[in-house]
Amino acid sequence: MSDVMAPVKERLANRPSWLAPLYAGNASAVIERGFRVIRNANWGVIATGFFEPVLYLLAMGVGMGALVGGVPGPDGREISYAMFIAPALLATSAMNGAIYDSVNNVFFKLRYSKVYEGMLQTSLGPMDVALGEIFMALFRGLLYAVGFLGVLGVMGLVTSWWALAMIPVALLIALGFASLGMAVTSFMKSFQQLDLVPMVLLPMFLFSSTLFPISVYPGWVQGVIQALPLWHGVELMRQLSIGFFSPMTLVHLSYFAGMTVLGITLVTFRLRKLFLR
Amino acid sequence: MPVIQAQNLTKKFGDFTAVDGISFEVAPGESFGLLGPNGAGKSTTMRMIGGTSLRTSGSLTVLGLDPEERGPEVRASLGVVPQQDSLDEELRARDNLIVYGRYFGLPRAYLETKADELLEFAQLTEKAKAKVNALSGGMKRRLTIARGLVNEPRILLLDEPTTGLDPQARHILWDRLFRLKEQGVTLVITTHFMDEAEQLCDRLVVIDHGKIVAEGSPQALIREYSTREVVEVRFGSARNAAMEAELRGMAERIEVLPDRILLYARDGEGLLEQISRRGLNPLTSLVRRSSLEDVFLRLTGRSLID
Numbered sequence: 001m002s003d004v005m006a007p008v009k010e011r012l013a014n015r016p017s018w019l020a021p022l023y024a025g026n027a028s029a030v031i032e033r034g035f036r037v038i039r040n041a042n043w044g045v046i047a048t049g050f051f052e053p054v055l056y057l058l059a060m061g062v063g064m065g066a067l068v069g070g071v072p073g074p075d076g077r078e079i080s081y082a083m084f085i086a087p088a089l090l091a092t093s094a095m096n097g098a099i100y101d102s103v104n105n106v107f108f109k110l111r112y113s114k115v116y117e118g119m120l121q122t123s124l125g126p127m128d129v130a131l132g133e134i135f136m137a138l139f140r141g142l143l144y145a146v147g148f149l150g151v152l153g154v155m156g157l158v159t160s161w162w163a164l165a166m167i168p169v170a171l172l173i174a175l176g177f178a179s180l181g182m183a184v185t186s187f188m189k190s191f192q193q194l195d196l197v198p199m200v201l202l203p204m205f206l207f208s209s210t211l212f213p214i215s216v217y218p219g220w221v222q223g224v225i226q227a228l229p230l231w232h233g234v235e236l237m238r239q240l241s242i243g244f245f246s247p248m249t250l251v252h253l254s255y256f257a258g259m260t261v262l263g264i265t266l267v268t269f270r271l272r273k274l275f276l277r
Numbered sequence: 278m279p280v281i282q283a284q285n286l287t288k289k290f291g292d293f294t295a296v297d298g299i300s301f302e303v304a305p306g307e308s309f310g311l312l313g314p315n316g317a318g319k320s321t322t323m324r325m326i327g328g329t330s331l332r333t334s335g336s337l338t339v340l341g342l343d344p345e346e347r348g349p350e351v352r353a354s355l356g357v358v359p360q361q362d363s364l365d366e367e368l369r370a371r372d373n374l375i376v377y378g379r380y381f382g383l384p385r386a387y388l389e390t391k392a393d394e395l396l397e398f399a400q401l402t403e404k405a406k407a408k409v410n411a412l413s414g415g416m417k418r419r420l421t422i423a424r425g426l427v428n429e430p431r432i433l434l435l436d437e438p439t440t441g442l443d444p445q446a447r448h449i450l451w452d453r454l455f456r457l458k459e460q461g462v463t464l465v466i467t468t469h470f471m472d473e474a475e476q477l478c479d480r481l482v483v484i485d486h487g488k489i490v491a492e493g494s495p496q497a498l499i500r501e502y503s504t505r506e507v508v509e510v511r512f513g514s515a516r517n518a519a520m521e522a523e524l525r526g527m528a529e530r531i532e533v534l535p536d537r538i539l540l541y542a543r544d545g546e547g548l549l550e551q552i553s554r555r556g557l558n559p560l561t562s563l564v565r566r567s568s569l570e571d572v573f574l575r576l577t578g579r580s581l582i583d
């Protein structure tokens with residue numbers, strides 16, 4: 001009997017031993033599945049992720065903006081309130097999308113839909129599944145970021161070509177949150193625990209200088225906020241939106257690079273706990 | 278060399294022991310059965326063989342490899358039909374086969390023809406474009422079985438494959454399994470249908486509470502754990518229990534079930550005559566050869582008397 005799997009088996013036989021239980025080098029099959037699902041899926045679900053930040057921008061930026069007037073921008077010069085919050089909303093939606101995909105979606109697929117169970121009956125390893133799913137989350141993040149930036153352009157809220165860099169940075173923010181989120185999911189046992197996630201994210205959204213500058217808080221509160229990831233994402237986006245950079249730009253970028261490395265390391269160690277029982 | 282080798286294989290969930298130190302070997306091309314009542318640990322054992330459940334202790338090799346250390350490589354040779362269908366509900370029937378094949382790293386061109394062949398085998402050609410949720414329970418089962426064959430596995434793990442199948446579909450599956458066996462494919466099967474185990478398995482183990490309680494070919498197990506013949510008598514559900522005292526001593530072993538009494542004896546007809554000579558007139562009676570069902574009842578059953 002000729003063996004259709006012979007080439008695959010030969011490749012897998014030559015895996016280094018630390019990768020052998022985790023990774024078949026075939027995350028692309030998981031991605032292929034993701035695109036197949038998108039193709040015949042529900043554009044409504046995908047569209048809500050896009051409209052949410054746009055609605056915020058219209059309600060807060062235009063509505064509140066009329067009351068607030070100008071706000072000092074990253075370089076000290078005054079900008080409109082809408083221009084102040086727009087980059088923050090992009091950072092926040094990158095975070096929310098990534099967390100939704102890596103926590104809620106992954107948890108659901110693990111416990112209820114059996115999609116991962118099916119995948120892991122094949123020669124895929126847990127790392128193939130995780131990488132493929134993170135890629136799909138980033139792809140969705142990309143769609144949202146491009147769409148949102150388009151809206152900003154139309155509303156005249158971008159003033160620098162640097163704003164285009166907000167797209168890869170949105171992906172970096174998403175990657176940081178997605179990898180950490182997946183690691184957190186590996187510790188989750190029930191839907192009740194899942195409900196704790198918004199209880200962390202919502203205050204972070206409200207306080208991370210998204211809707212008003214961090215300077216309104218006492219020093220120690222500022223310290224706490226600056227230790228959290230979203231603040232770095234918001235400040236970074238804000239700097240890019242007007243093309244102003246400072247040494248802090250590097251700090252923000254390093255924060256997310258570090259968070260991504262930490263997240264991916266943690267996920268790798270938790271992969272078997274996450275997918276295998 | 279055995280294709281599957283388990284030694285003291287143990288799985289605990291918290292402080293509950295689901296699989297309690299079982300050891301067995303499966304030879305290449307053999308068709309090996311795992312029998313046991315609900316919760317015995319059969320599915321857990323199957324999952325450990327596929328490397329999707331991590332064992333607590335003991336050793337396990339599949340095709341000479343540890344499925345925990347080389348899961349993807351082991352599963353490249355494995356076809357898995359889990360007890361509960363794990364179909365992708367976001368994909369259509371045929372796409373389920375193709376995408377699943379892609380997970381194995383198989384080329385698209387191969388999968389296009391393979392998917393059609395498998396749909397035909399599963400008698401789902403008409404349903405190729407149907408959403409999984411639009412399939413009936415038995416159709417989903419057939420699709421899951423077909424999917425497990427997409428990589429032409431050397432070892433097929435079938436966890437209650439025919440549960441929910443109609444008789445025709447069951448015979449089509451049996452026929453396919455016989456043919457795969459002829460080609461040298463090793464089968465590992467769990468089932469609650471004793472006739473199926475007798476038909477399909479060269480050798481089987483009976484598991485109860487995570488431990489192996491008997492092992493052998495279906496014929497050997499029947500010889501060892503049952504008599505040649507069985508007399509089944511019914512006195513009506515109200516009287517069955519009361520008749521037991523009267524019948525005791527007439528047979529080698531008596532098993533009182535809610536709806537009937539089983540009497541184990543060498544000579545069934547002789548025993549039946551004896552019963553009617555004593556004036557115990559059962560409503561219905563039947564003499565038959567012992568089957569695996571009787572072995573199972575004896576080994577794991579709620580047998581009241583022994």
Ligand SMILES: Nc1ncnc2c1ncn2[C@@H]1O[C@H](COP(=O)(O)OP(=O)(O)OP(=O)(O)O)[C@@H](O)[C@H]1O
Nearest residue numbers: 277290295313314315316317318319320321322360
């Ligand atoms: N993920 C799990 N967490 C906790 N306990 C589990 C888990 N999976 C199985 N068990 C327990 O392990 C035992 C064996 O389960 P298993 O599914 O292997 O039984 P089985 O022999 O396949 O039974 P059935 O004939 O009903 O399919 C059961 O008592 C079950 O409750």
Ligand SMILES: [Mg+2]
Nearest residue numbers: 319320321360
């Ligand atoms: Mg089971």
